Amino acid sequence: MTDRSRTLHLGLNVLSDGMHPAAWQAPYTDPLGFIRPAQWTHLARVAERGTLDAIFLADIPHLTLDASGSLGKPPLALDPIVLLSTLAGQTTHIGLIGTVSTSFEAPYNVARRFSSLDHLSGGRAAWNVVTTADAAAAANFGDTPHLPREERYARASEFVDVVRALWDSWDDDALLADKSTGRFTRPGAVRPINHRGRFFDVAGPLNLPRSPQGQPVLFQAGGSSGGLDLAARHADAVFTSQATLEDALAYTRDLRRRTAAYGRPEDAVRVMPGLSFVLGGTHAEALARSRELNELAGERRLQNFAWQIGVDVEELAWDRPLPQWLLETQTQSRNAQGARDLVLKLARREPLTVRQLLERVQSWHRLVIGSPEQLATTIEEWFVAGAVDGFNLMPDVEPSGIEAFVDHVVPILRRRGIFRREYRGSTLRDHLGLAVPAVHQREESALS
DSSP: OOOTTOOOEEEEEEOBTBSSTTGGGSTTSOTTGGGOHHHHHHHHHHHHHTTOSEEEEOOOSSOOOOTTSSOSSOOOOSOHHHHHHHHHTTOSSOEEEEEEESSSSOHHHHHHHHHHHHHHHTSOEEEEEEOOOOGGGGGGSTTOOOOOHHHHHHHHHHHHHHHHHHHTSBOTTOEEEETTTTEEEOTTSBOOOOEEOSSOEEOOOOSSOOBTTBSOEEEEEOOSHHHHHHHHHHOSEEEOOOOSHHHHHHHHHHHHHHHHHTTSOTTOSEEOOEEEEEEOSSHHHHHHHHHHHHHHHTTHHHHHHHHHHTSOGGGOOTTSBOOHHHHHOOOOOSSOHHHHHHHHHHHHHSOOBHHHHTTTEETTEEEEEEOHHHHHHHHHHHHHTTSOSEEEEEESSTTHHHHHIIIIIHHHHHHTTSSOSSOSOSSHHHHHTOOOOOOOOOOSSOOO
16 A cells, blocks of 8 residues: 655656667767757756656766777766756756765855755755765866775765855845845844864855755765765765665665664655666567667677776676676775665676676666556555655656656556645755755854
């Protein structure tokens, strides 16, 4: 039985042209859509028509060329905050989630950008906090070294503390704008934060008043132990990678336990893993679409997979299992640890070949190939089991993937009573069922 007190949450995660490495080559796509405003506006409006919670923009602040010095697919090109600011003016309800790394930014700039987006969108902004696993990104930011994983998470935790303190540097009723007295703010209602910490010294206050949501929503992406702790302490929602129901249940229980240990309600964080899918009118049609895309991608699928799990492509073969040394390894991935863990857990549990693994996961996330009924059923199964609060949808090809989902899967989820028929509020916090946080006045001391 469905718990009628819970509502499924759905976001759209867009990677330029879709999740499949050959998405841009499909005959029904515009290969240059990733830099065309019209395509992004269309995607956001389709998601809003389907009453999705948000559109989610990832970001990779560097470019990796192949051995020939070229690209095999469109990059994540547009700055997320600039693009979301454009989409804010073209939509009315859809949440706007942008990824910004704590490894190469300054807290004041990030606090200002997201508060600006929250004001301009009427309370629909969210920051996806990442630490950037790929060391190649550091070369684009001067002399900034790429810190070890533990150091990156320590920096990230202090970074978020500072950003939230800046968001709280204005009281809710700080603005007076009294023309007769010439007083613009209430005395004492705007305060410096005077943060002195291990990584940052920030005086404050922010030059913007409290935004419509009080604070923009905080997402966190990452599945390592450090990422879990960061989410448990700070996040309103997590974007994670889970391949099986068993692993998703274990992850959510672990996160709930850690969240409670930080003195927060154990269900304070919305769990929304990625869900890749190839959708067809029937299962056979979905399989045909998947085969077509796989043939277009060729060996690039294997190359992408090798990069994602942090091994050389020469170590992998299509019709063999992962190398035994990789299954037995306890070493850290040179890329995203959570992504490698997802694949290794699945491979250790079942004797799958690389080809079979890629039929179950795509770009680190669970992959479903099927009809609208099949996709709706798998979403409902995980939701009713309590393994997730929802999903970040990652269609194979855009915009056709999200169009098909909104037109054919959303009506099924609504009939089953687990997804909204209309928005019941105007802010992202409204959509996610999150309260507006009270202003937390902090003493003038280190926050880390």
